[in-house]
Every structure is written in C-alpha cells, then in structure tokens.
Amino acid sequence: MTAPVTRPPAFVPNWTVRIAWCVLLIYSIYAASLLEITWERFLAGLDHGARFIGRMLPPDTSASKLELLAKGLYESLEIAVIASALGIVLSLPIGLLAARNLMPGWITWPMRMFIALCRSFHQVIIAIVFVKAVGFGALAGILSLTVASIGFVAKLFAEAIEEISLKQVEAVRSTGAPFMSVILYGVLPQVLTRFVGFATYQVDSNLRNSTMVGIVGAGGIGGTMFAAFQRFDYDFLLTILLSIIAVIMVSEMLQNRIKKLFQ
C-alpha cells in the first residue's frame, strides 16, 4: 500500500477574481440598459447608416469646396506648429521648476498645481474658454493647445528630472559652478533625449487636436467640418475626413523618418 499522494491543484480557482468579473458583467448590463437600445432603434440606425453612407459618396471635390478645405487645413497646421513651439518652449522652465529634487517646495507646489490644472481639461473645453476670452479664430486654438502641451510635456519632463542621478549634479556643483551651469551641464544632458521624445509625441497630438478645436470656433478645419455636418453636406464631410486622415498618416511617416535620423 502506498500512501495517496496529495498535490495542490495546478490552477486554483480565485474567487475574488470571479466575483469581480460578475460585478463587471452586471454593471455592463445595467449601463447598457440605460442607453435605451431597442431593436427598432437598431434597425432605424442601420437604415440611417445606409442613407448616410449613400449621401457621403462620392466625396465632394468641387473647386470652391477644395479651396475651403485647403484654407482650413492650412490654418490647422499653423495652429499645431505655433502651439507646439510655444508649449514646448514654455514646458522647459515649468518642468524644471516643478522637479522636486532640484527646487524648494514653495516653487514646486504652485507649479505642480498649474500643470495639473492644464492637464485636467480636454483641449476642446479649454478652447471654449479661450474663444470667449480672445474671440473666434486661430488664436483661441493656439492658446488652448499650448495649455494642453504644457500639461503633458511639463509633467513628464518634471518626472524625468526627478529620476536623474544626482551624482553628476553634485559633481558640477562641487566645482563651484553657478546655478545655470548646474542645470545646463548636470541636469539637461541626462533628460534631453526623453524631452525630445515627449515633444515629438506632443507635436503629433497637437496636429490631431488642431483639426478638432474648430468645433467650438477656435479656428482650423474643425469649424468647416462641423458646419458641413450641420448642413447635411455629407459628401464634403467625407472629403474633409479623408484629408485629415491623410495629413495624420503623412505626419506619422515623417515622424518615423525623423526618429530613425536621431537614433
């Protein structure tokens, strides 16, 4: 007689995880029930969808519309370029001032609050406020995307600085170098590549969002697009959408090229 060998089962059932899955499922059913999805609505939706696509095709390429499109896209590009340049340049000092390992608390606190405030609202909501402040047009778009850029780049830059090795900073400082030299030769060389990474990501994001802020009147192709949508000008809407997607894809290709250049 050999004693029965008892082994623990290979895959132990985990009841907390199972209960979590059930809760998630129940929530989904509850939330979906709030959406008032009915079979008729779905069928009507399919019908609308078919008509919508039918009116979109073929895309409108008449000369007057193309001129409108080119003007809007160009303004979007301008907004993206200026907002990126402003936002990235401003992020450098703001990120530095928000790094807790270099600056005293009375500077980092307000700076971190400011960054958090920039980050917490969607670009389009910031654009609403700026449209009221500086009127309709590209300036409102530029300002709102600048604020969004600061929120993203400065936050990640400050975090990158907080992770640097302080030995080099210490070494530069011990030679009696003034503050600016400590920053220039002790801090920046350690974080500059990451900063460039955040900056290029933000340029891409600004390009995408510069086509959207126009929905609330902050300049660019978004305004033209929303107007076409509200006028049921769906064939022109399709032209605009396709050209936005084309611009974004071209910019992604360019970015990959540039990344290879700097590797």
Next chain:
Amino acid sequence: MHGETPREWQRYTRSERLARFALYFGIVFACVVSLRTVEIIPEFLYDAPEQVLDLLHRMWPVEWAYYPEGVHDALFETLHIATLGTLLALVMALPLGILAANNLTRSRTLNYLAKLMLVSSRSVNSLVWALLFVAIFGPGALAGTLAIAFRSIGFVGKLFSEALEEARPGPVEALRSAGAPPLSIFLKAYWPQVEPAFWGIALFRWDISVRESAVLGLVGAGGIGMAIDSAMNLFQWERVALMLAVIFAVVVIAEVVVTAIRKRLI
C-alpha cells in the same frame, strides 16, 4: 611627404549632418511662416484681459444649487459612457489584438488586416466618431458610448498586441508539447503573462475616456458636454463654471482611483 591626410573623427556622416540641419531649418521655417501668415485679429487680443475679467465675473458666484437639478444625471451619463465604451472596446480589442500579434497569429495577411483596422480606429478622433454615430443613431448616450468604444479599440488593441508579442515562449511550448488545445494555450500560457499589462492598459484608457466623454456632448453625443453646450448657448456662465468644476473634480478622482488600483495590480 606621404600624401596622407590624417583622418579626422566626426560624430555624424555628412548626409546625417545635412539631414539634421534640414530638420532644424524646417522647424524654424515652419514656425516663422505660421507666425507670419496666421490670422490673428489684434483688436481681439487687446481687449482679452477685459474679456477674461468679464468671463470670471459672469462665472462668479458658481451656481452650486443647480447641481442636483441639471448636472448630476448628465455627470453619471458621462461616467457610464466612458466606462461602458471602454468595456466594449476591451471586448472588441481582444480578438483584434490577438490577430495583430505575429507570434500568436502566424498569418502575415491577418496581422496586416488587424493592424490596418487598429490604425484606422486610432486616426479618427473621438469627436469625429461621435459625429458619425450621431448621424446614424441620433443624438444621445448611445452615440457617445460607441464613439468612445471605436476610438479606444485602436489604442487598447495596439498596446495589447505589443504586450502579447513580448510574452515569453517557454510556457507556450510547455503547454503545446503536453498537447493542450489552442484555447488552453491562450488562457494558461499567454493570458497570465499579459494580464497585468491588459488591465493596466484598460485603466489608462478609462482615464482618457473619462476626459474625452465630457466633450462628446458638444456634438450631441450625450453626457455633461450637452449640458455645457446648452448653458453656454444661453450665456449661463455660472452654470458652465459649476460644470467645469465638476469635471475637474471627476478627472482628479478618476486619476486617484486609477493610481490606487494600478498600485494594487502591479
């Protein structure tokens, strides 16, 4: 005289230096051209401080009493749109992510097709998705939920397929040599390796969705954005201020929750 010039060390080749110079030049050129041609009306800029003061004046005092009447339901609709949209995206991104991962799906065409779908989902902004779904299903939370879902698929699917591609092949081979069927291989070899990454991605996306769902209402896709839009059209700035404050609070709470859950997950 040997006729040999001493070789000089240079960091980059000539073409690399030229390309870098071209890039720097291009950046400066783009900035200068944009600044010179952008249409800014100076008169608007001069009275901006006045306008901002006027705006703050109209926003104050914030109409807190309006919250139970007009904001509470819209706020929860926004949260439902964000959460349900993200869940829907997770469900749809799971198969697409598997199809896009080249170590799980050994077919080049399928990889390419899945990646194409993920890219097209990502390159359309959630506001544009919202416009399309409003045109199909009419204004309301359904359009918003679908917009969030379709925008999130690309994001979740891309990161999930990258996580799958990084999974170690050891456990997979072990299970395969024991004769396990494909489903078991996925559930017991891949899933345990990518599960933390998957939930991390889901939480990250939920955080973004909460921010985005707040603006979908501007194009009629439900949630608190619709309330903001109507308050703004009626110049009820003290109500707009209330809604902005509420959105700020929700975004901060969402970030705290996400950070707390992520700490427990990892």
